[in-house]
Amino acid sequence: MQIDIEEYYKQYGPMVLRRCRSILRDPNKAMDAMQDVFVNLMRYRDKLTGQYPSSLLYRMATNICLNILRRDKLGPQATDDEILQEIAGSDDIHGAFEARDVVDRIFTDEKESTKTIAVLYHLDGLTLDEVAEEVGMSVSGVRKRLRNLREKVNNLKEV
Amino acid sequence: MSNTNSAVPDYLLERFLLNELPKKKMKEISDKVENDPVLQAKLDELRKSNEEILAMFPAAEFAAKVNDRYKNAARLDQIEREIEPFDFGRWMRKWAYVAAPIAASLVVVIIVSLSNFTSTGNTIVIPGNSGNGGNGVTVIDENRIKGLTPYLNIYRKQGAKIVQLAERSIAEATDMLQISYVASGRPYGMIFSIDGNGVVTTHYPEFSSKPTTLAQQGETLLGKAYMLDDAPYFERFFFVTSDKPIDQDKVILAAEKLAVNMQIAMTDKLVLPAGLEQYSFILIKEGK
Numbered sequence: 001m002q003i004d005i006e007e008y009y010k011q012y013g014p015m016v017l018r019r020c021r022s023i024l025r026d027p028n029k030a031m032d033a034m035q036d037v038f039v040n041l042m043r044y045r046d047k048l049t050g051q052y053p054s055s056l057l058y059r060m061a062t063n064i065c066l067n068i069l070r071r072d073k074l075g076p077q078a079t080d081d082e083i084l085q086e087i088a089g090s091d092d093i094h095g096a097f098e099a100r101d102v103v104d105r106i107f108t109d110e111k112e113s114t115k116t117i118a119v120l121y122h123l124d125g126l127t128l129d130e131v132a133e134e135v136g137m138s139v140s141g142v143r144k145r146l147r148n149l150r151e152k153v154n155n156l157k158e159v
Numbered sequence: 160m161s162n163t164n165s166a167v168p169d170y171l172l173e174r175f176l177l178n179e180l181p182k183k184k185m186k187e188i189s190d191k192v193e194n195d196p197v198l199q200a201k202l203d204e205l206r207k208s209n210e211e212i213l214a215m216f217p218a219a220e221f222a223a224k225v226n227d228r229y230k231n232a233a234r235l236d237q238i239e240r241e242i243e244p245f246d247f248g249r250w251m252r253k254w255a256y257v258a259a260p261i262a263a264s265l266v267v268v269i270i271v272s273l274s275n276f277t278s279t280g281n282t283i284v285i286p287g288n289s290g291n292g293g294n295g296v297t298v299i300d301e302n303r304i305k306g307l308t309p310y311l312n313i314y315r316k317q318g319a320k321i322v323q324l325a326e327r328s329i330a331e332a333t334d335m336l337q338i339s340y341v342a343s344g345r346p347y348g349m350i351f352s353i354d355g356n357g358v359v360t361t362h363y364p365e366f367s368s369k370p371t372t373l374a375q376q377g378e379t380l381l382g383k384a385y386m387l388d389d390a391p392y393f394e395r396f397f398f399v400t401s402d403k404p405i406d407q408d409k410v411i412l413a414a415e416k417l418a419v420n421m422q423i424a425m426t427d428k429l430v431l432p433a434g435l436e437q438y439s440f441i442l443i444k445e446g447k
Contacts (some may be wrong), residue, residue, distance in 0.1 A: 005222040013221065014212040015173045018205075022169075031216070032376065038225045039232055052179040058170060125168040133181075 003045050005038055012054055016061045023065035033068055037061050055134070062119055113137075114145050121146060167191060167198060176205055234380050238314055238321050238337070309343045309400040311350065311440050312378065324442065331445035332389035338362055338396065339380040342373040345400035345436070349410055350381070355392030355444060357418040359411060371405045393425055395441040401434055410435070
């Protein structure tokens with residue numbers, strides 16, 4: 001599948017950049033992350049099958065930014081995600097390191113779709129119905145995944 | 160954040176603006192927008208932001224940057240696919256007859272080294288057999304593990320394969336090498352090598368008229384591969400980095416001073432102006 005980056009950028013670039021800015025809160029890092037999103041779009045263009053590129057690009061931007069936060073050992077500064085903020089909202093660096101470890105442990109052994117569900121629900125504020133539609137699952141399935149995730153968080157917090 | 164049906168999350172609003180939602184959802188949001196001046200204002204803001212972003216970062220310029228990064232990423236992907244994995248079992252079988260005494264020696268060396276090891280960022284290098292082309296074992300300090308130290312990787316084309324070379328690997332004239340660097344946050348850097356004839360060859364920037372700016376995203380391959388010539392004994396690569404733009408003439412002068420004496424050029428550090436860091440990687444030339 002051929003991709004005209006210029007056209008894609010004109011169409012979706014601003015949305016991607018806004019997403020990156022909202023998570024990273026650093027204009028330079030956000031610009032860099034946006035380039036990564038489009039590089040990945042080119043790298044994996046053969047796997048693109050979705051009807052709506054915006055959905056894919058938004059998700060790619062989210063994942064790349066979360067990876068940057070992890071790489072830079074920073075907490076998710078801009079999110080109001082109650083799970084992530086609760087455990088990773090520490091201001092001090094030492095706390096952020098520990099929190100990052102907790103986040104890693106939460107998502108270890110979890111399906112990629114669980115991470116997507118958590119992001120869409122907690123970070124993006126979609127309703128259960130909307131999340132279910134996005135990931136192609138039933139509402140009860142999404143609810144169950146979120147419940148399991150929350151139990152995992154509670155267990156980790158108690159340890 | 161929403162999670163209720165009364166507001167529209169940014170994710171959906173962005174896709175609404177792009178007309179990339181299922182019909183039912185488009186209609187639902189469209190109805191909300193019609194009756195909600197706040198949502199209308201938000202959409203207007205997004206439209207304005209679109210124009211500002213596209214004006215600030217023109218599409219052609221952006222596409223050129225992404226294409227450059229894509230080419231680099233594609234070449235790295237290719238190297239990763241082609242790279243020969245190190246077969247520890249095969250190496251052990253090959254060197255089994257010397258393995259026991261070496262192992263015993265290593266235990267002593269490691270114990271002694273660790274007992275003297277301080278937090279100053281030492282690197283313990285246990286050289287591999289120099290005739291085996293790069294089976295050295297390098298135990299790298301904590302800084303390197305955290306990715307805070309700039310470094311080079313050197314790859315060699317071997318037939319259809321691409322092999323990552325370990326320090327002190329054996330190399331020979333006509334070997335085609337690909338150099339890559341990891342800037343680890345340093346914004347400026349130079350890469351050059353000194354050979355056994357005392358010749359200094361610059362690899363990055365290729366010309367002194369070019370800036371020493373380093374790419375920051377992970378591992379970056381230099382634009383061109385490099386063919387080793389028939390200079391004897393060694394080829395030692397240097398990666399000099401800094402937080403400020405580098406005076407290239409001063410660094411090359413330091414390299415030329417080091418290159419005058421072959422013994423020193425193989426082992427000593429460059430004498431550099433303050434604020435510059437250096438990393439080096441040496442290849443031993445075959446048959447010399």
